[in-house]
Amino acid sequence: MLCLKARPLFSSPFPLSFSSFNHLKKSFTLSTRTSKSSTVMSIIEHVVLFKVKGDTEQEKVNAMLNNLNGLVSLDPVLHLTAGPVHRIKSPILNFTHMLHSRYKSKEDLNTYSAHPEHQRVVKENVIPICDDIMAVDWVADNDPTPLSPPPGSAFKVTFLKLKESVSNEVQGGILGEIKGVKEGISGIQQMTCGENFSPARAKGFSLASVAVFGGVGEMEAAVGNEECVNLQKQKVRDNVDGVIVVDYVVPASSP
Numbered sequence: 001m002l003c004l005k006a007r008p009l010f011s012s013p014f015p016l017s018f019s020s021f022n023h024l025k026k027s028f029t030l031s032t033r034t035s036k037s038s039t040v041m042s043i044i045e046h047v048v049l050f051k052v053k054g055d056t057e058q059e060k061v062n063a064m065l066n067n068l069n070g071l072v073s074l075d076p077v078l079h080l081t082a083g084p085v086h087r088i089k090s091p092i093l094n095f096t097h098m099l100h101s102r103y104k105s106k107e108d109l110n111t112y113s114a115h116p117e118h119q120r121v122v123k124e125n126v127i128p129i130c131d132d133i134m135a136v137d138w139v140a141d142n143d144p145t146p147l148s149p150p151p152g153s154a155f156k157v158t159f160l161k162l163k164e165s166v167s168n169e170v171q172g173g174i175l176g177e178i179k180g181v182k183e184g185i186s187g188i189q190q191m192t193c194g195e196n197f198s199p200a201r202a203k204g205f206s207l208a209s210v211a212v213f214g215g216v217g218e219m220e221a222a223v224g225n226e227e228c229v230n231l232q233k234q235k236v237r238d239n240v241d242g243v244i245v246v247d248y249v250v251p252a253s254s255p
Helices: 021-027 057-075 107-114 116-129 170-181 214-222 228-240
Strands: 004-006 045-052 081-087 097-103 128-138 153-161 187-195 207-213 239-249
Touching: 004 107, 045 057, 045 107, 045 207, 057 081, 057 097, 057 116, 097 107, 097 153, 097 239, 107 116, 107 128, 116 128, 153 170, 170 187, 170 207, 170 228, 207 214, 214 239, 228 239
Parallel strands: 004 187
Antiparallel strands: 004 207, 045 097, 045 128, 081 097, 081 239, 128 187, 153 207, 153 239, 187 207
């Protein structure tokens, strides 16, 4: 399992709120883009989850994904992939699609969010067909390589909603447990975790992590490591009010 926690929302030229989807229709913004720099520090991880309406025509879903993936051409984006969720584990939230992108700074994420093309895609292709949206942003605790995992790569993204009584010390301990997962489970090619800095959009989830595997087979084998997985669950269980685990596979091509 992987994890997350919250902090003040970064300054943005547009107010962002996911607490009310109706309000979101007026103010929502996503993020993404690609940089060719060989040395990248303090990578920003940006994950958006979408719940597409059940009666939506597939053509409209494809148009949303095509347009979201097209945002990778914007200057601030280091990496961007969007597609259907492979599997989700959540007792209350049932998202259908995911976007993952990376930036070299919070300022670049803001620039992407405010870009007219990003705003157009959200207004024309995302909002009309989605019932719910959630987004989480965190500063990676290491520089993931490669920045853009190839098609077929499998992601396991975990969001944790900590109890209000959890201290900073305990939160730091939970993040420490997450960081140790990569050493305990074979098959993880890269992994980052951190504290969410965009709480208004995250539905109360404050810690996040993403683990990248070479493919679904490697990811499934890691999940089968019951001893490590159960140990991690035991150490965080008493401090968590909610967990979302999303499995995602980088598409081979746009739909």
